[in-house]
Amino acid sequence: MSVPVKSIGIVGARGYVGGELVRLIASHPHLEIAFVSSRSTAGEEVAVHVNGAPAGLKFSSLEAPDVAASPADVVILALPNGEAHRYVAEIDASERPDRVIVDVSADYRFDDSWVYGQPERFRETIRGATRISNPGCYATAAQLAIAPMVDALNGPATVFAVSGYSGAGATPSDKNNPEILRDNLLPYSLTGHIHEREVARHVGHPVHFLPHVAPFFRGISVTVSLPLADAMTIDEMAQRYERAYGSEPLIQLTGAKPPLVRDIADQHHVSIGGWCVSEAPARAVAIATIDNLLKGAATQALQNVNLACGFDELEGIANG
Ligand SMILES: NC(=O)c1ccc[n+]([C@@H]2O[C@H](COP(=O)([O-])OP(=O)(O)OC[C@H]3O[C@@H](n4cnc5c(N)ncnc54)[C@H](OP(=O)(O)O)[C@@H]3O)[C@@H](O)[C@H]2O)c1
Structure with a gap:
């Protein structure tokens, strides 16, 4: 049975965690990159900053309403603590509030309305979830x-x-x-x-x-x-x-x-x-x-995306 491809956007893609995510997602068979957002490197080739990034992919600078209006089925927020809420609020208020959001900051790790994305301990609660807080x-x-x-x-x-x-x-x-x-x-x-x-x-x-x-x-x-x-x-x-x-x-x-x-x-x-x-x-x-950048951030985020989207949990993750 063919697995549908989902589009994914990364906000904060110029950072250390964002770079690891771009690299992993580039070789994921069921994810295609909708956008990679960074304010400071907007317009630049991602491959200049991130080894393994797809050729031709460029950073864009998207504000929260732009992210909410994008076609991305999945959004990963890789921003400093305290910055996620405005992106979440715009997606909540958009025409597609049921899109998957994975936040790698600490902003939702204490929020009971979000799922805590630690797969080895809470795998069943992550399957099909749309609001996932990635652990520190x-x-x-x-x-x-x-x-x-x-x-x-x-x-x-x-x-x-x-x-x-x-x-x-x-x-x-x-x-x-x-x-x-x-x-x-x-x-x-x-x-x-x-x-x-x-x-x-x-x-x-x-x-x-x-x-x-x-x-x-x-x-x-x-x-x-x-x-x-x-x-x-x-x-x-x-x-x-x-x-x-x-x-x-x-x-x-x-x-x-x-x-x-x-x-x-x-x-x-x-x-x-x-x-x-x-x-x-x-x-x-x-x-x-x-x-810290892989299982402590990007690898775990990808496990969570896979579980949320119904893919194999280790898709796109080479077993290290
Ligand atoms: N580093 C780790 O080991 C690690 C591990 C687990 C979790 N985390 C968490 O993951 C998140 C990202 O960490 P990181 O280490 O990748 O940080 P980083 O290297 O400092 O990157 C932060 C990213 O966020 C963007 N950004 C900064 N301020 C912003 C703002 N006000 N609005 C929009 N974008 C902004 C930056 O790009 P522009 O300024 O170009 O827009 C950059 O792409 C943090 O919440 C961190 O706590 C980090």
């Missing part, structure tokens, strides 16, 4: 590392996280300034980071989140310390992750061997492993690594 990059790694253990915890999970500087986006800031990052590790937002609230909300358990930026470009390593009600063996811990993720194509379990951040760059999956336990106090530790 740190939040994806942290929640996948915590979720299989949540019923065994007797206190907040602590998440020590280190991100490459592409996590801060392409717009210049201290967190992607090579001079500040050189030979350095930059702690920031050590209380109240938005991903702390996001993980706590979506795993249903309190989390203490300690983010840092490092001088490498892409990839995140999160080390999760889990206080346990009762001591657990390494085998019991490993079985929990195997039960939760053993059949997931985009989660690789590394067992007692800790996953390393340099191995996850350019990969579509999350690696989880490095199990450690202690008896007194009863505690377990797990490590997760993720490419």
Whole structure:
């Protein structure tokens, strides 16, 4: 049976996440690009900025009403936090409000009228959805590392996280300034980071989140310390992750061997492993690594588009 082609537009396509999306969608068999929008590069060839972009494709600068009037069946918003609402409002008010929107910012991750797009945990709710909030990059790694253990915890999970500087986006800031990052590790937002609230909300358990930026470009390593009600063996811990993720194509379990951040760059999956336990106090530790721009953003967004459109979930995603 032939699968109908859907047209897709990307707003914020000049950014790091937008670029990854253009590259992935260009080789998707059932998606065709309706537009790629950027204000600063409007009129320029996308291929000049994004390796793997289709020849002849150009950026255009579309305001929210232009996006709503476009023929796109699917719109991905890859904008800074706080910018999505006006695009959503225009599409809501348009003649085709039932189009699929995937927002990669944090703007709808706390909104119950949107579906939270973490396929390995909430796959069935994403199928056929039209408003999907893509999880954060740190939040994806942290929640996948915590979720299989949540019923065994007797206190907040602590998440020590280190991100490459592409996590801060392409717009210049201290967190992607090579001079500040050189030979350095930059702690920031050590209380109240938005991903702390996001993980706590979506795993249903309190989390203490300690983010840092490092001088490498892409990839995140999160080390999760889990206080346990009762001591657990390494085998019991490993079985929990195997039960939760053993059949997931985009989660690789590394067992007692800790996953390393340099191995996850350019990969579509999350690696989880490095199990450690202690008896007194009863505690377990797990490590997760993720490419923040792929499974932490673009790959997960494409999984969500595929589920929303009824395509195979991994269509257009080479299994990394
Ligand atoms: N980087 C990551 O690892 C990562 C991971 C997961 C989620 N996210 C989230 O994904 C979103 C995009 O992140 P990014 O890293 O790709 O950011 P980025 O590199 O800074 O790109 C932001 C994009 O948004 C456009 N833009 C900026 N301000 C805008 C405005 N006021 N109105 C319309 N367009 C605007 C920019 O293009 P023009 O200025 O040319 O229009 C650019 O294309 C953010 O919400 C971020 O939190 C990022």
